[in-house]
Amino acid sequence: MRLVILVSCLLLASPAVAAETESWAIHGQATFIEQYHPAFHSAYRGPNSLDPGSRGNETFNATLYAGVRPWDGGEAWADLEVDQGFGLSNTLGVAAFTNGEGSKVGKSVPYLRLHRLFFRQSFDLGGEVQTLDGEANQLAGSRSADNLIVTAGKFSPADIFDTNDYAHDPMHDFLNWAIIDAGPWDYAADAWGYSYGAAAEWSVSDWTLRGGVFNLSRIPNGTELTRGFGQYQLDAEVERRFTLGGRDGKLKLLTFASRGRLGDYNDAVAAATPADISLVRRGAWKTGISLNGQQAVSDDLGLFLRASMNDGSKEGQEFTDMANSIMVGLSLKGSDWQRKDDTLGLAFETGGITDGGRRFFAAGGLGILIGDGRLDHYAREDIVETYYAAALCPGVQASLDYQFIANPAYNADRGPVSVLGFRLHGEF
Numbered sequence: 074m075r076l077v078i079l080v081s082c083l084l085l086a087s088p089a090v091a092a093e094t095e096s097w098a099i100h101g102q103a104t105f106i107e108q109y110h111p112a113f114h115s116a117y118r119g120p121n122s123l124d125p126g127s128r129g130n131e132t133f134n135a136t137l138y139a140g141v142r143p144w145d146g147g148e149a150w151a152d153l154e155v156d157q158g159f160g161l162s163n164t165l166g167v168a169a170f171t172n173g174e175g176s177k178v179g180k181s182v183p184y185l186r187l188h189r190l191f192f193r194q195s196f197d198l199g200g201e202v203q204t205l206d207g208e209a210n211q212l213a214g215s216r217s218a219d220n221l222i223v224t225a226g227k228f229s230p231a232d233i234f235d236t237n238d239y240a241h242d243p244m245h246d247f248l249n250w251a252i253i254d255a256g257p258w259d260y261a262a263d264a265w266g267y268s269y270g271a272a273a274e275w276s277v278s279d280w281t282l283r284g285g286v287f288n289l290s291r292i293p294n295g296t297e298l299t300r301g302f303g304q305y306q307l308d309a310e311v312e313r314r315f316t317l318g319g320r321d322g323k324l325k326l327l328t329f330a331s332r333g334r335l336g337d338y339n340d341a342v343a344a345a346t347p348a349d350i351s352l353v354r355r356g357a358w359k360t361g362i363s364l365n366g367q368q369a370v371s372d373d374l375g376l377f378l379r380a381s382m383n384d385g386s387k388e389g390q391e392f393t394d395m396a397n398s399i400m401v402g403l404s405l406k407g408s409d410w411q412r413k414d415d416t417l418g419l420a421f422e423t424g425g426i427t428d429g430g431r432r433f434f435a436a437g438g439l440g441i442l443i444g445d446g447r448l449d450h451y452a453r454e455d456i457v458e459t460y461y462a463a464a465l466c467p468g469v470q471a472s473l474d475y476q477f478i479a480n481p482a483y484n485a486d487r488g489p490v491s492v493l494g495f496r497l498h499g500e501f
Contacts, residue, residue: 093213093214094142094212094213094214094215095140095142095207095212095213095214096141096142096212097139097140097141097142097212098138098139098140098207098212098213099137099138099139099140100137100138100207100208100209100500100501101135101136101137101138101500101501102135102136102138102209102244102498102499102500102501103133103134103135103136103498103499103500104132104133104134104135104174104244104496104497104498104499105131105132105133105496105497105498106131106132106133106172106174106175106248106494106495106496107129107130107131107494107495107496108129108130108131108160108161108171108172108474108492108493108494108495109127109128109129109492109493109494110123110127110128110129110161110490110491110492110493111127111491112125112126112127113125113487113488113489113490113491114487114488115486115487115488116449116486116487117445117446117447117486117487118445118446118487119437119439119444119445119446119447120439120444120446121165121166121439121440121442121443121444121445121482122162122165122166122443122444122445122446122482122487123161123162123165123166123167123481123482123487123490124161124162124166125487128161128162129161130158130159130160130161130162130175131158131159132156132157132158132159132160132172132174132175132179133156133157133158133183134154134155134156134157134174135154135155136152136153136154136155136188136209137152137153137154138150138151138152138209138210139151139152139153140210140211140212142212142214146194146195146196146197147192147193147194147195148192148193148194148195148211148212149191149192149193150189150190150191150192150193150210151187151189151190152187152188152189152190152209152210153185153186153187153188154185154186154187154188155183155184155185156176156178156180156183156184156186156265157180157181157182157183157184158175158179158180158181159175159179159180159181160172160175160176160179161175161492163179164176164177164179164442165442165443166442166443166481166482167442167443167454167478167481167482167490168251168256168393168394168395168424168426168440168442168443168454168482168483169249169250169251169252169256169393169395169398169422169424169454169456169478170249170250170393170442171248171249171250171476171478171492171494172243172248172494173243173247173248173249173250173253174243174244174248176264176265176266177264177265177294177441178264178265178296186265187227188227188229188265188267189210189226189227189228189229189267190226190227191224191225191226191227191228192224192225192226193222193223193224194222194223195216195220195221195222196220196221196222196223197216197217197219197220198217198219198220198221198277199217199218199219200217200218200219200278201217201218202215202216202217202218203215203216203217203218209500210232218276218278219276219277219278220274220275220276221273221274221275221276222273222274222276223271223272223273223274224271224272224273224274225270225271225272226269226271227267227268227269228267228268228270229260229262229266229267229268230260230261230262230268230270230272230285230287230306230308231254231260231266233272233274233283233285234258234260234272234283234285234308234310234327235254235255235258235260235310235325235327235363235365235379236325237365237367237377237379238323238367238375238377239367239375239376239377239402239403239404239418240252240253240377240379240400240402240404240418240420241253241254244496244498244500245416245462245470245498246404246416246418246460246462247402247418247420247458247460248458248460248474248476248494248496249420249422249456249458249476250392250393251393251395251398251400251422251424251456252400252402252420252422252456252458254392255327255363255365255379255381255398255400256381256392256393256395256398256422256424257361257363257381257382257383257385257395257396257397257398257424258327258329258361258363258381258383258392259306259329259331259359259361259383259389259390259391259392259393260287260306260308260329260391260392261287261288261289261290261305261306261308261331261390261391262287262290262391262392263290263295263296263297263298264290264294264295264296265296268287268288268289268298269287269288269298270285270286270287270288271285271286272284272285272286272308273285279313279314279315280311280312280313280314281310281311281312281314282309282310282311282312283308283309283310283311283312284307284308284309284310285307285308285309286302286305286306286307286308287305287306287308288300288302288304288305289304289305289306289331289333289390289391290304290390290391291304292334292351293333293335293336293350293354293388293389293390293391293441294389294390294391294441299333304331304332304333304334305331305332305333306329306330306331306332306333307329307330307331308327308328308329309327309328309329310325310326310327310328311325311326312324312325313325317368318370320368320369320370320371321368321369322366322367322368322369323365323366323367324364324365324366325364325365325366326362326363326364326365327362327363327364327365327381328360328361328362328363329360329361329362329383330358330359330360331358331359331360331390332356332357332358333356333357333359333390334354334355334356334357335354335355335357335359335387335388335390336350336351336352336353336354336355336387336388337353337357337386337387337388337429338350338386338387338388338427338429338430338432338433338438339386339429339432339433340353341353341388341433341436341438342429342432342433342436342438346436346437347436347437347438347446348433348436348437348438349438350388350433350438350439350440357387359383359384359387359390360383360384361381361382361383361384362381362382362383363379363380363381363382364378364379364380364381365377365378365379366378366379372406372408373405373406373407373408373409374403374404374405374406375403375404375405376401376402376403377401377402377403377404377420378399378400378401378402379398379399379400380398380399380400381397381398382396382397382398383396383397384396385397385426385427385429385430386427386429388440388441389440389441389442391441392441393441393442394426394430394440394441394442394443394482395424395425395426396425396426396427396430397424397425397426398422398423398424398425399422399423400420400421400422400423401420401421402418402419402420402421403418403419403420404416404417404418405417405418412463412464414464415461415462415463415464416460416461416462417459417460417461417462418458418459418460418461418462419457419458419459420456420457420458420459421455421456421457422455422456422458423453423454423455423456424453424454424456425453425454425483426483431448431451431483434447434448434482434483435447435448435449435451442482443482443483444482445482445484445487448482448483448484449486450484450485450486451483451484451485452479452480452483452484452485453480453483454478454479454480454481454482454483455478455479455480456476456477456478456479457476457477458474458475458476458477459474459475460472460473460474460475460494461473462496468499468500468501469497469498469499470496470497470498470499471495471496471497471498472494472495472496472497472498473494473495474492474493474494474495474496475491475492475493475494476491476492476494477489477490477491477492478490478491478492
């Protein structure tokens with residue numbers, strides 16, 4: 074492992090080159106994550122249960138980001154990614170899953186996917202000129218504070234909506250799905266987390282309004298997307314930026330509405346035993362709302378929260394099996410111990426489902442990520458996650474992560490579970 078880290082530092086460490094306006098750029102990243110949990114109590118298990126035995130799994134991905142500026146304000150990007158590995162229990166058994174880099178399509182052999190292929194056009198509308206640093210999916214340049222940005226193509230809705238400076242990036246900060254994103258936001262995506270669609274962002278003064286439309290997958294949690302927006306999701310978000318005690322903060326309110334072939338939990342319970350959601354899918358709406366906030370307390374300390382819910386009567390469409398969630402946390406830089414580029418994070422999240430969802434899983438139903446075959450004693454699924462990310466050299470970071478999971482899959486008869494994690498990330 075020491076040799077891998079040393080070679081990574083030599084390859085990735087390069088002097089920063091300031092670019093006033095880039096006409097093209099190539100970036101890359103590689104992320105390795107190993108997670109392990111010891112054996113835990115399990116009164117029973119089902120097809121979608123977390124394995125109660127001692128178990129470890131790893132994921133690896135490497136991405137090449139290529140961007141070009143065809144004209145002023147325009148950017149075109151293509152992201153090719155190699156994926157390999159599996160989330161714990163093949164990414165099953167916990168609604169707030171433990172590895173944000175673990176897709177629902179695990180393979181032991183590396184495979185190549187074009188995850189993003191999109192075009193972005195920015196229109197300056199006035200105000201102070203802001204400098205943009207060159208990074209993955211962003212060319213170095215400038216933009217006025219008031220602006221309109223239009224993005225279209227293949228990308229993730231989470232690239233634009235529900236972002237948070239302290240908890241949104243599993244390559245650098247937290248790993249748990251319901252901490253890096255709002256769990257009940259059932260965002261449109263294939264099984265890897267990407268969709269075809271378009272979004273617009275209008276920023277004026279301290280406000281930004283965002284709106285987007287995206288294709289849903291052909292069947293819930295599927296690998297293929299609907300074509301022609303036959304099934305779709307509408308997203309809308311308003312952001313307010315402010316200062317509190319001289320420190321920057323943000324509040325975002327996100328709403329979504331999905332129209333697709335979805336099953337109702339109560340219909341599935343009435344139709345068959347064990348409950349089978351695929352038998353009762355029909356055209357229906359699913360809606361939800363999320364509040365996302367962050368506040369800097371000092372140069373090193375930041376606080377954040379999310380509170381979110383959806384109507385909960387329908388099955389999980391794309392993301393996970395969760396109807397409501399509350400999450401709070403903090404992020405602390407290491408200046409006080411002379412490690413200014415290191416980060417310590419701590420977060421707590423609690424998630425739940427509706428009465429209809431409880432009856433469905435109690436009747437043997439299977440969701441996107443969970444399904445223990447029965448649910449005799451429901452309880453909220455509670456998560457505590459802490460991580461320490463250490464900068465080894467420019468562009469290379471190693472992290473230790475710990476997650477405590479009470480009542481995995483809302484099941485008080487299983488767990489608790491402790492998940493230990495290690496992450497190695499490099500980028501250029």
